[in-house]
Amino acid sequence: MRIKxxxxxxxxxxxxxxxxxxxxxxxxxxxxxxxxxALRAAGVLVHRHTSRRNEPRGIxxxxxxxxxxxxxxxxxPNVRTCITPLKEGMRVQTQYGVSAVPEGGDAxxxx
Amino acid sequence: MEHYDLAxxxxxxxxxxxAIEAAGAGMGVxxxxxxxxxxxxLFKQIHKFFGSKEHKAxxxxxxxxxxxxxEARAVGVKAELNSAVVAxxxxxxxxxxxxxxxxxxxxxxxxxxxxxxxxxTPFEGWTxxxxxxxxxxxxxxxxxxxxxxxxxxMLGSGNVGLVVSYQLLQxxxxxxxxxxxxxxxxxxxxxxxxxxxxxxxxxxSHTIIxxxxxxxxxxxxIGETDAKRELIPGTERCFEADTVCVAVGLSPMxxxxxxxxxxxxxxxxxxGFVPKxxxxxxxxxxxxxxxxxxxxxxxxxxxxxxxxxxxxxxxNAAGFMPDGEFKARFEECETSLAxxxxxxxxxxxxxxxxxxxDEGIPLSRALLSxxxxxxxxxxxxxxxxxxxxxxxxxxxxxxxxxxxxxPCQDVCPKGCIHVGNDITALPVLNxxxxxxxxxxxxxxxxxxxxFLVQPHxxxxxxxxxxxxxxxxxxxxxxxGTALSRSGEALCxxxxxxxxxxxxxxxxxxxxxxxxxxxxxxxxxxVKGDFANG
Numbered sequence: 001m002r003i004k005x006x007x008x009x010x011x012x013x014x015x016x017x018x019x020x021x022x023x024x025x026x027x028x029x030x031x032x033x034x035x036x037x038a039l040r041a042a043g044v045l046v047h048r049h050t051s052r053r054n055e056p057r058g059i060x061x062x063x064x065x066x067x068x069x070x071x072x073x074x075x076x077p078n079v080r081t082c083i084t085p086l087k088e089g090m091r092v093q094t095q096y097g098v099s100a101v102p103e104g105g106d107a108x109x110x111x
Numbered sequence: 112m113e114h115y116d117l118a119x120x121x122x123x124x125x126x127x128x129x130a131i132e133a134a135g136a137g138m139g140v141x142x143x144x145x146x147x148x149x150x151x152x153l154f155k156q157i158h159k160f161f162g163s164k165e166h167k168a169x170x171x172x173x174x175x176x177x178x179x180x181x182e183a184r185a186v187g188v189k190a191e192l193n194s195a196v197v198a199x200x201x202x203x204x205x206x207x208x209x210x211x212x213x214x215x216x217x218x219x220x221x222x223x224x225x226x227x228x229x230x231x232t233p234f235e236g237w238t239x240x241x242x243x244x245x246x247x248x249x250x251x252x253x254x255x256x257x258x259x260x261x262x263x264x265m266l267g268s269g270n271v272g273l274v275v276s277y278q279l280l281q282x283x284x285x286x287x288x289x290x291x292x293x294x295x296x297x298x299x300x301x302x303x304x305x306x307x308x309x310x311x312x313x314x315x316s317h318t319i320i321x322x323x324x325x326x327x328x329x330x331x332x333i334g335e336t337d338a339k340r341e342l343i344p345g346t347e348r349c350f351e352a353d354t355v356c357v358a359v360g361l362s363p364m365x366x367x368x369x370x371x372x373x374x375x376x377x378x379x380x381x382x383g384f385v386p387k388x389x390x391x392x393x394x395x396x397x398x399x400x401x402x403x404x405x406x407x408x409x410x411x412x413x414x415x416x417x418x419x420x421x422x423x424x425x426x427n428a429a430g431f432m433p434d435g436e437f438k439a440r441f442e443e444c445e446t447s448l449a450x451x452x453x454x455x456x457x458x459x460x461x462x463x464x465x466x467x468x469d470e471g472i473p474l475s476r477a478l479l480s481x482x483x484x485x486x487x488x489x490x491x492x493x494x495x496x497x498x499x500x501x502x503x504x505x506x507x508x509x510x511x512x513x514x515x516x517x518p519c520q521d522v523c524p525k526g527c528i529h530v531g532n533d534i535t536a537l538p539v540l541n542x543x544x545x546x547x548x549x550x551x552x553x554x555x556x557x558x559x560x561x562f563l564v565q566p567h568x569x570x571x572x573x574x575x576x577x578x579x580x581x582x583x584x585x586x587x588x589x590x591g592t593a594l595s596r597s598g599e600a601l602c603x604x605x606x607x608x609x610x611x612x613x614x615x616x617x618x619x620x621x622x623x624x625x626x627x628x629x630x631x632x633x634x635x636x637v638k639g640d641f642a643n644g
Contacts, residue, residue, distance in 0.1 A: 001258045003282050007582045008157045008171065008617045012256025037255040045240035045327045056326045058240025062247030064146075065228065068238075082250075083147070 001041045018088040027092075035081035035092055036062065036069050047071050047081060051097030072100045115141045117425050118205055118218035120196045120367065123151020124411045125403025125418035126224030127179040127188075132422030132440075133222075134186040136431040141216070142188060143207055145195035149183075150176040151226055153411060155249040157281075158274055159557040159616070161299075161516040163534050165447055166412045169518040169555045171616065173253075175411075199223065199371040201396055220398045220425040223368055224418060227361035227382065227404035232266070235321035237355075241328030245275040245358035252282040260354025264331045265289045266319055267358035270298035270410075275358060276306045281581060287350045290314040290333045292340055295479040299456065300512045301558025307482035308635040310598030315480050320347060322355050331355055363405045371399060380461055381407030391424035391441070392417055400425060409451075409458060416448045454513035454535030469513045470537055483596035484511060486631055493539040494528075494561075497631065504548040504565040504574075507631075508538045510558060519561060522551040553578050554615040563622075564630050573630035574607065579621040584609065585638055592641040593625045593633035602629050603641040 005011050015031030022044060029038025036059050039047070046056040047069045060068040064083035072093040073079040077100075081092070093100045117133045119126045122144035134140040142149070156172020167175050183190070197213065198206035205216045229244045236242070241260065245267070248259040263284050265276045268291035276286045286306065294316050296303050307313065320332040320342070335346035362383040369375050373394035374387040385406050392400045400421040403414035420441060427437035452458055455465055467473050472492060477485040489495045494508025506527060508519065513535040520530040520538065527544040530536055552561045553576055563576035575593070585591065585606045593604035608622035625633040 001261075003252065003256045003258060005582055006256070007281055007580045007584070009173075009253065009256075014256065033255050037251060037257045040251060040259070041257045047240070055238060056240055057238060058327070059243055059247055059251075061229065061244050062250040082247075085147075 001043065018086060020086060020088070020090040020092060022092050023094055029086045031087065032085045034062075035071070035073065035084050035086050035090070037082075038086050039081065039092070046094065048095035049097070054096075071095050113214070113216045115139050115216065115218045116429060116431070117141075117220045117222065117422075118143065118216060119222045119224060120199070120205070121151065121224035121226055121403070121405075122146075122149035122190055122192075123224060123226050123403065123414070124153055124175070124179065125226070125405075125414040126151070126222065127183055128415040128418030129222045129224060129400075129402050129422035129425075130188040131179065131182045131186055132419045133426045133431070134183070134188045136423070136426035138426055138429065138431050140188050141218075142183075142190045143194040143196050143205070144190065144192050147193055149180060149190055149192065152246065152249075153179070155246070155253045156411065157253050157278060159555075159618075160412055161410070161514060161557050162412045162451055163515075163517045164521060166416075166451060168516060169522075169557055169616070172411065175415075179415075196367060199367045199399070201372045201399075203398055219429055220400070222392075222400040222402055222418075222421050222425060223365075223405055224401070224403045224414075225364040225367060225405045227408055228364050229357070230360040230362055231357060232319075232359050234319045236323050236328070239322055239324060239328050240326070241324070241353055242322055242355045242357065245271050245356045248275055248279060248354075248356050252278065252284075258282050258284050259356070260284060260352070262287050262350075262352045263354040263356055264333075264350055264352045265356045265358060267291055267360070268293065268296040268298060268303070268313065268315070269358060269360065270302060271361070272356075272358035273298040273302035273306065275356060276311060277302065279356070280306065280309055280311070283582075284354075286311045287352050288312050288314055288333070289482075290317045290319060292316065292318045292336055296482060299514055299558060300475070300478040300482075300484070301510065301514070301560045303478065303482035304484065304509070304596060305559050308594055308596050308598050310594065311482070313480070313482045314348075318342060319355070328353055328355055361404065361408045363408065365401070365405050368394060368399070368401055368405070372396060373399060373401075378407070380458060390420075390445075392421040393424060398425075398428070407458065413448060413451050416444050416451070420444045420448075450534050451515045453533065454515050456512075456514060468511070468537060469535065472511075472537075475511050478511060481597065484509060486596075489631075493537055496540055496542070499566050499627070499630065502567055503545060504563050505546050506540065506552055507562045507564050508540065508552075508556075509560045509562070510538055510556075513537065514558070516557060518555040518557065519552045522555040524549065524551070528552060548576075550576055550610060550620045551614070553620055554618040559618070562634065566627065566630055568624060571627055572624050573627045574622050574624055575630060575633045576608075576620050576622045577634060577636065579619045579636070580617060584611075584619060585621060585636060589638055590640070591636055591638040593623060593629060594635035594637060595632050596634050598635065600641060601632055602626050604633060604636055606636065
């Protein structure tokens with residue numbers, strides 16, 4: 001899903017390649033790009049599940065306004081992944097309600 | 112408490128322009144923006160802007176953004192980023208949220224330039240991952256180099272929907288359809304034509320019924336609506352798509368002004384609640400101004416001029432700019448703004464049913480409903496002439512709506528194209544001038560509506576030069592297929608020249624050889640054998 005070379009913008013300017021964890025698995029992305037961009041590039045669309053209806057949510061506005069893309073980042077819930085820059089070794093987790101533990105399911109990590 | 116001569120809220124086109132103007136006059140100016148980078152939405156705008164030279168026409172939005180930042184730096188504008196202004200008080204005090212802290216700032220004048228937010232329309236499945244705002248698509252692909260999806264359905268045919276659809280194609284995505292409940296395309300016809308010739312179908316009088324899929328968007332169903340905007344049963348149509356892009360308009364983000372106590376009015380023509388302002392953008396609270404989309408949705412070009420006016424007015428009111436200088440500056444800006452606010456898409460004519468151009472030429476109905484002009488409608492327009500009999504190259508200008516724009520006239524070294532002082536007038540071809548085939552008009556036309564045609568390139572063949580902004584770039588000698596204005600495969604075609612130069616600013620010129628009978632139809636090129644589809 002990455003654009004290799006753009007007809008107007010050329011080759012996208014990116015920070016250095018970094019690894020991060022998504023629900024325990026190792027993913028790769030570029031430093032300083034939004035976490036959400038790295039996830040989208042890796043094919044991850046679901047960022048969280050709502051607390052009452054357990055509905056999936058992902059990127060919606062991509063500019064930090066709507067809060068649909070919030071996830072648990074390095075243990076902190078409700079982080080807007082569309083405006084939070086990616087860092088080496090970051091732990092990113094799908095958010096269930098406001099925790100990393102799905103209702104009645106097993107945990108990829110605890111708060 | 113910190114104290115400034117002027118505090119500007121928002122570092123987009125309007126806010127930066129205001130700050131530059133005021134700081135240039137000697138004011139101590141601070142600009143607050145909640146984002147990590149300045150520029151607002153300008154850095155996502157990768158198309159060439161409309162207008163005339165003074166509006167930075169034919170310059171791409173992100174380039175205008177860079178120029179504004181340089182100007183701001185040069186005049187000493189102080190920018191505080193990651194700084195959300197959470198309150199503005201009538202006594203011209205601001206509360207600014209920075210990290211975990213909130214600081215209070217006092218300013219003699221305040222210019223609010225917070226811009227707009229995207230409207231949304233709820234439908235079944237609209238919360239599914241894969242349903243995104245058109246702005247989100249721009250952010251992902253144009254700022255971060257990531258495709259928002261592979262197959263996208265665009266909801267909304269205003270300029271945002273059209274421009275973002277084109278940008279999606281440039282990013283390598285497929286646009287499966289542009290759907291709009293309106294009966295006619297809302298944005299510029301030239302923007303629609305750019306995607307129609309790539310084969311993107313338009314569905315006007317169509318509404319979205321639902322987006323569905325297992326945990327994410329997998330397909331989208333739209334259906335036709337009647338005159339009352341009710342769904343006509345049996346017209347449902349399903350598209351395989353992983354993304355729905357919502358482009359259903361913008362609303363002014365005017366909350367801070369309302370909260371400060373400024374008089375607000377609901378003006379649907381301007382996009383919603385806006386402050387009541389005078390000709391300088393000043394609200395009914397002295398010293399508090401509004402500039403750009405926050406005071407009414409328009410193009411960024413207009414926002415920049417509004418910013419200049421408010422910045423100059425604030426400088427004048429505080430004694431930094433003499434009356435005479437301010438008057439001259441204001442008049443210059445007003446003239447420039449008036450030029451942009453003319454024509455078929457002028458703020459006052461938004462949504463009005465129009466049947467002919469300012470010249471009295473009937474509008475192309477096909478353009479309004481399908482996104483491309485019918486060949487037989489073209490001859491009515493002054494930019495078109497059928498010169499099959501001519502031996503030389505000549506430009507064909509498929510510009511059929513009154514849009515404020517005149518780079519075609521400016522760049523032609525031979526005087527072939529005339530727009531005149533009223534920049535919304537349709538370009539007229541001068542039959543006496545002779546075209547040097549330099550192609551500058553093809554690249555300069557922000558609507559990509561100009562083509563060069565050489566009727567007798569080789570016996571039986573004509574040469575058509577088209578603007579081309581996609582990768583992979585076809586190469587000289589490549590064989591492929593010429594597409595019509597509707598994106599339909601017309602005939603075999605061969606690339607005989609590809610021109611790329613700094614002056615063309617990434618709008619490459621592709622010259623394709625087609626059978627002479629197709630010289631008035633061939634408007635796009637794809638690689639791949641004609642016979643094998």
